[in-house]
Amino acid sequence: MAVVEFALPDSVSTILKPDEDILPTDWTERHRILTDRDAGEPGPFRYDGTPYWIEPTNALVDPRVGTVTVIKASRCGGSELLKNVLAYSIDQRPMPTSYVLPRDTDVTDEFRGALVRMIENSPRLAAHKLPGTWATETSLALDTMLVSAAKASTPMDFIRRTFGLNLFDEVDNCEEQAKSSRLGSIWTLLLERLTTYRHRGKQFGVSTPTTADAAAWQAYEVSDRRRYWTPCPYCGVYQVIHFETLWLMPGFEEIRDPDLITARNLVRHRCENPDCGGMVPDGEKLWMTQRGIWVPACQKIVGTLDVDSAELVARSHFRTPVADRWTPPLKGDAPITRNRGYWLDATVSPWRTFSEILAKFFATKDKPRDYRVFVNSWRALAWREAAQTANVSDLKKRLAGAHAPDVIPARAVKLICYADVQDNRLEYGVAALGPGEEIWLIKQGVAESFEEVEQVAFNTAFPYEDDPDQHLTCELLGYDSGGHRTFESYERWAKRPHEIVLTKGSSKGDMAEKWTLSHVERYLNGQKKPTGIRLFIVNTGIYKEKAYNLYQREGHGPGTFHFHRETTQGFLDQATSEEYVPLKRKKQSKAKYAWQLKTEGRRNEGLDIIVGLLFMADRLNAKLLPTREVLRARASNPLPATTSGTGGGIRMPDGRPFLATRRR
């Protein structure tokens, strides 16, 4: 084999000869040096304290991944993740890169400070500096690629450019800063710009959460929602260490003084395996996190680590080469989304003790503003912007200018119906949906039978307010099958499975999803059934909160909710019957909030109906509904019918020929 004899400049040969298949995290440990300005422990970067960042970082080179959203507490080492992804990209995977930061000052700090230090302290990265002024306040010019600062406060500067890698630091603050530009979500806009790079394009976002409506949480919700499972050092059962697993030591359960709790180190992680219940001290935390694995929400760990086997314990360590590493078997299908999501609260951080975290809770729980910071930055949870109570007289004042009942307002394009099933009656509501999820309640009523509700939903042509010749019937009817006459509602569903949805409310406080789908696999006589009934378990807390937030919004347009002008005081009372209050629990130290009736025995069917309608609107993606004009244009210009090759007579549900099967 001929050898070509000429020397390339160092920097060019580096580009041409990347380390073979080196993973971003291996590269980082080899080439990144931390200074004492950037870390408590200066020196080569190591993952021993934060092994949970390995998988999210290496997602950069995983072809199955398009976006990575990291929801984390502060002080878990999350912002290093973006820097490591950037450092590796400069050396190994160059692409035009945007580094999105919330404010001008953040950009200056990073582009004048931390990023420059990162490059200059690593000989490997420093070799990529272009001669002359390579680092400015808004860009880093390297021989492999350009890194552009993107200030979220002025998104017009970068939104039209094309990048292959977008790095977002503090996604929610970025979105907040970008709001005034009226461009919409810059997370979504920049994601669209990646398409030029197809499967190589990646977007990474790291954020402490703010609210459930904000971009970071939304991005996490559409991801595969991974959590970090670690084995108990005593019983080997895998579990997620998080705030709810922290307990005061036996004998000290009544202590509430934050200083005493930290000074005497009174808090442990209590093993979630009831047969073990081991109280795990901070000293064992690293042992656990170094044996942890990320598991997506759609999968479950089915095995335990045999803690008596020195061999398995050693092989479960994250440093074990992949081929030899022991990890527990998983049950369930692998996720199909290209959106990866990772969630971590402060408990796994090597820089926080269990006692500090619980002490912080006791120190903040009665101060709303501080408590919110605790929830966001320590528990890494979205703050529920609960309009915690709603005022009937405010709603009543607005009725005068509202739409008429039984007719469809001009902007609406769809109708839905939802019924709360009681023993002797069904209480229902019909809502019209418009673009941007504008919702009008156009009818409420009480029916004696399922047939009567279905008559209203499917056989009643509601006229448009501005054009009585135009009509709509309901597209979807929901039954609350949770409490009463469950099997009857299953039977109704079996007759029209595409037009009826069954729901059951869940008020489980820690349910993160807006809904989950469950399959009821029993015949009406109680026998198991091979193909079951589809039942949506709806997180009623989220929709009650949404309802109360909607009640507070005045005016018209996207994201508003309207009662019709003849809505009764009684219905408004029901629609506002609950409030979000802390539960009083004697035994446990933690404040739990829950939706409860304002007064005992008060009727709340109205609120249940609205919650059901909001769930169905969400399910139908009402935020993305087209306008009536668009629908009209579509109706008057149907797709041209094909004149040849009608695909053997196979037709789409709307009667058009099925084109995919067309042959010459």
Ligand SMILES: [Zn+2]
């Ligand atoms: Zn245990």
